[in-house]
Amino acid sequence: MHKFIRIDMTSLKADIGKVPEKYVGLGGRALTSNFVNYEVKPTCHPLGKNNKLIFAPGLLSGTNAPNSGRLSVGAKSPLTGGIKECNTGGSSSQMLAKMGIKAVIIEGMPKDNQFYVIKIGLNEVSIDKAPAEILGGCGNYEAIRLLGKKYGEHVGIAIAGPAGEYRLPSANISFKDPEGNIRSAGRGGLGAVMGSKKVKAIIIDETGADKVPIAKPEAFSAASKVFAKALMDHPVAGQGLAAYGTDVLVNIINEAGGLPANNFTSGRIKHNDNISGETMNATITERGGDGKVSHGCHRGCIIRCSQWYADKQGKYITSGFEYETIWGLGADAGIESLDDIAYIDRAMDDMGVDSIEVAVAVAVAMEGGLIPWGDGKAVLQLVKDMAKPTPLARIIAGGAGIVGQLCGLYRVPVVKNQAIPAYDPRAIKGIGLTYATTPMGADHTAGYCISGNILKIGANLDPLDKKGQIEYSRAMQIGTAAVDSTGMCLFVYFGIADNPGGYQALVDMINAQYGINLTSKDVDALGASVLKAERDFNKKAGFTNAHDRLPEFMEYEAIAPHNVVWDFSPEEIDEVMNF
């Protein structure tokens, strides 16, 4: 029997109940987004008592399916004002699934200013006052260490960092990985929602939990093998990610002329070699010590895109050092030293802020004259100042939109107030349509996966040409919404995005686990229904098609090297969600 745990922070009481009928059969993003659409008042203030924060493991989490340890987190976003689902690695998703927990929901808010730690065990939930030493600016690395000492090294931890405590719009929720380092549910300010509910941390203790039941174990294991093979057969797993991490994209996107630079005024940089995945690999290898070129952020990962980046003495600086962070600081903000970027990445993890939102906000602040261009040391100090926070640190952690407004700029790269990530929509048009139309605000991960006949959709796609891009963006968003409900690590998309066989194996695993008979068309229909629920919420919250637009400057400022502008008409953009 699956459990649905509701924790009311107004009365400080927890209820462990059955899964309501309407949520049975849902997991991950399908569950969080339908829940938010059903139960959250669309016009509520995201930081008020009527918002609700939901954590839900994916359908396959807790099984031994490769890379299935992803957790979805949902709420109304304080950054965008719309629905938000973001997801993360770490250990928590697998633990919750093994404990039979379908969702943990945090609602209400205490009247006083006391912060709490929620502990979820196999059959009980307790709510304790948070220890003073993890509050008031204590960084996540130290807080996770202290919580591990108190609750045991084996527990899973979700934590709102200092930025979450101060309810800043770029605050994320950080998750402990098996080594005590940090993964994040990054975008849209869900850490601020957690902070508003005065929840500093959630401890997950799986002691006593059994294996996840599988209806047809043999079929599951067969499908799981096909899926693993599909992932490993794709060159991205063996030759791309494991060696160079997601930062492999710096050189590729730069060469394609789609790497936004200096606050989106160019599509290419000259110092790409300083910050590329290839250079990162060579640097880690050369320095030795704690550094590792390849590392899995949760048990069961077979892709191992993560890495440990060490300093010149070989001492660990940061892990999970992603392309988007390196792009944001290295290209958009012009910081040319990979070491400087690594220290800032660590500080952002420590403060609990979304590295994309903050990096883009930094670049906007540079254009606005608040920080010198490319000054890594100044940015590092600013991020560390988020622990206090100083007024400027608070402004930067407010996100790119507010920084642009305060600096009096029109060149502000946001959609629905969320910063545009590392792929310039003028030069890679299909991704631009996804930024414009996803209910999440500009989000590259909203269009990652595709089912069905990829050759039909992909064969004639030219990144600079409008032809075929509407169908491409639609298919990618539907496929992604479906896969986001399975609990698969985001990066399995890198292997199965263009492999229908891998997609089918994923569907087969779900069928074998639950003893059902979905087809890939059913799973597509699930993806479409998730998008519809999300758009429904946004509509009730006041969003219209006019919010599905890229920033206007992209229509009249061409970027080098291709000298292209954003040229989709409003009617064309609206076609993406017309299904």
Add this chain to the structure above:
Amino acid sequence: MQENGRIEIRGFLKLDSFIKKKFGTMPYFLEMDNSISGGDLAKLLGIEREDIEVIFVNGFVEGLDFMIKKGDRVAFLPPGCPGPYRIALGFYGKNQDNPANFKIQKKDAATDS
């Protein structure tokens, strides 16, 4: 970009260290009088065919038969680019005859439409 008589050459993923080691610099500039196809240029540089999925020429994705002129900026990309970007950047229209293309049709796992 219009360097006189020279082709500006880069390599990514494993070809990054290959070019840096073999030619001591990245980008590597090669003096050329005539046009040359991507495949022939690779041969000239000692790059294995199986190590190239597509090439970039002046920022555009091209197949190996594309003719490169002096002044062009070229990059060799081995297999290993993440799937969504292979689609978005238009690899599919250019790499279908290339053995280094990740051919989903031939995989055991490829069962769907």
